[in-house]
C-alpha cells in the first residue's frame with residue numbers, strides 16, 4: 052500500500068497533522084461535508100488513501116467558502132481550475148511557497164540573466180512564482196511577460212546583446228521563442244538554462260534549442276495553481292519525470308490517477324487527495340537521485356466523446372507532431388447541439404515548412420478507428436489544415452491539445 056506514495060510512512064506520517072487540518076476545513080464546507088462524514092484522521096498513509104479524493108471543482112467550492120488568508124503579508128488570488136468558463140480562484144501567500152522549491156532545486160545562480168517569459172497579469176501564477184524563485188537565486192531578472200508576434204525579433208536581439216543565460220515559460224511559449232529565433236538566424240550562445248512549467252515538455256523544442264542555443268538544457272517544474280509546485284527535474288532526468296518535494300505527498304490511485312496532499316502547514320488551499328486529472332507512476336529516476344520520482348503519463352481527461360466514440364486526442368496530436376515541419380498540432384471539434392459536426396486537426400508549422408496535409412489526413416483516418424467510424428458517412432467533415440495560430444485560451448494563456456467549439 053505505501054509504495055503508492057511518494058514518501059515512506061516515517062517521512063510522511065509525522066506531517067499528517069496538516070492533512071487532518073485540511074480535512075477539518077473541508078468539513079466546514081456545506082457542499083462537501085456529507086462526503087467526509089464518518090472519515091477521521093488521517094493518522095497513517097492507509098488512512099489518507101481511504102479518504103475521498105477532491106476533483107477540480109470540489110476545491111473551488113471549498114475555496115469559495117473558506118476564502119483563506121495568509122498569516123503575514125498579502126494573499127494573492129490566481130486563476131485556478133478548468134480551461135473554459137469563468138475564472139475560478141486559487142490562493143497563495145507572497146512567496147508562493149518557492150522557498151521550499153529553492154531548498155531542493157537551484158536552476159539559477161547569481162551570474163544568470165533570466166528572462167521571465169511567463170505571461171504576467173490576468174491572475175496567472177507562473178510568472179510570479181518564477182520571479183520568487185529568481186529572487187531566492189539572486190540572479191538578474193528581465194520581467195518580460197508575453198509579447199506579440201511582431202515583437203520577437205527586437206526582443207531576441209536584446210537577449211543576445213544582454214548575454215541572456217536563462218529563459219522560462221510554458222513550452223508553448225518557449226516553442227515560439229526558439230522557432231522565431233531559429234527562423235531569424237538568431238543565436239544565443241550564452242543561453243544555458245530553459246525553465247518550464249504549465250504544460251508537458253515538447254520534444255520538438257530540442258531541435259530548435261540545438262540550433263539557437265546549443266548549450267541550453269531544460270529545467271522543469273510540475274504543479275498547478277491548486278497544489279503549487281509539486282516537483283522539479285534537471286537536464287539529467289527524463290522530461291516527464293519529477294522529483295517531488297517533501298511537503299508534497301503524491302499518491303497513485305489504482306487507476307493510475309495521481310492525487311496530491313499538501314504537508315505544508317502554510318498552504319492556503321486545502322489540498323487533500325486532490326486530483327489534477329494527470330495519470331502517472333512512481334519510479335526510480337535514471338539521473339540516479341535516490342527516492343521515488345513521479346513520472347507523469349499524461350491526462351486521463353484527454354479522451355473526448357465523438358459521436359458516441361472515445362477519441363484519444365493525445366494519440367492524434369503525438370502522431371501528427373512526429374511529421375517533419377509540424378511544430379504543434381491541436382484537435383478542434385465543432386459541435387452543433389452537442390453533436391460533433393466536424394473535426395479539424397490544426398497544424399502550426401515550422402517557418403517555411405509545408406507538410407502534406409492530404410496524406411496526413413488519409414493516414415489519420417485509416418489509423419484511427421474512432422475517426423474512420425465516426426465520419427464513415429461524411430469523411431469530408433474530418434480535415435487536416437495548417438494555420439497561423441492554434442486556438443489559445445486567452446484566460447489561461449495555455450494551448451490545449453483539443454478545443455470544442457459550438458457552431459453558430
Ligand SMILES: [Zn+2]
Pocket residue numbers: 284285287288289294336337338339340344
Ligand atoms: Zn532525476
